[in-house]
Amino acid sequence: MKQTRKTLGVLRSKSPLFTVIALVMMVNTGCGNPLMKELLRSPVEDYSVPPEPPVYAVGDTGPAGGIIFFVDTTDAYPGFNYLEAAPTDLGTSTWAINTYATTSISGTLTTMGSGAANTALIVGTAGTDAPAAYACDDLSLNGYTDWFLPSQAELNEMYSNRVSIGGFGIGGYWTSSETNSSYAWNQSFSGGLQGSYSKNLTYSVRAVRAF
DSSP states (O other), rough: OHHEEEHHHHHHHOHHHHHHHHHHHHHHHHTTTTTHHHHHHHHOOOOOOOOOOOOOOOBBBBBTSSSSEEOTTTTTTTTOOOEEOOOOOOOEEOOOOOOGGSOOOTTOOOOOTTTHHHHHHHHHHHHHGGGHHHHHOOOOTTEEEEEOOHHHHHHHHHHTTTHHHOOOOEEEEEEEEOOOOOOOEEEEEOOOOOEEEETTSEEEOOOEEEE
C-alpha cells in the first residue's frame, strides 16, 4: 500500500490528469477491493522534486548582495560551493592591538576554505583586540551574518578576480592567516605581492562568506 501511495504521489506531482487516470484505473480494476477503497480515501503524499539551487559563476551577484569570486567546480571543498566577497571594503584597521599585537593566536591556516575557521578562532581568542577579523565577523549584510576575514589563499583568489569583484584600493589587504606572534599575511592589490607584516599596521579589510 505504501508503494502504491508513493506512486500516486508521483503521479499527482506531475499533473492532475495523471491522478484522474490512476483513479479511473483503480475503479475499473476493482473499486470494491478494500485496498482500493483505502487508497481512494487516504491523502496522497507529495513526492514532487524540489527546485534545483541556483548556479553561480565568477562575477555574479551572490545571495548576500556580494560578488562571487570562487566556484568549487571539482567538489574539493565539501563545506561550500562558492565564495562571495562583500561589495565594498570595511575600511582599514590593524590586525591586532594591545597584547595580541605581539601574542600568537595559534592554529590559523593559509589554505582555501580555512578563512571562516581562522576568523572564529581569532575572534574567539582576542575579540575586539583583533579589529580586522572582528569587523568581518560582526558584519550583517542583507540578512547574512556569516562573513569572515579571508585566508591567505582566499585573498589571493580575490586578487585574481579583483576586476570582477570591483571596489578595491591599490594598497594592502589583511588575511586571517597569522605568520607568527607579531606578523600576519597581507597582500598588495597594486601588484599582488603577498608578504608578512606587523599586526599593528593598518591595512584594508574586505569580508567574504562561503555557501
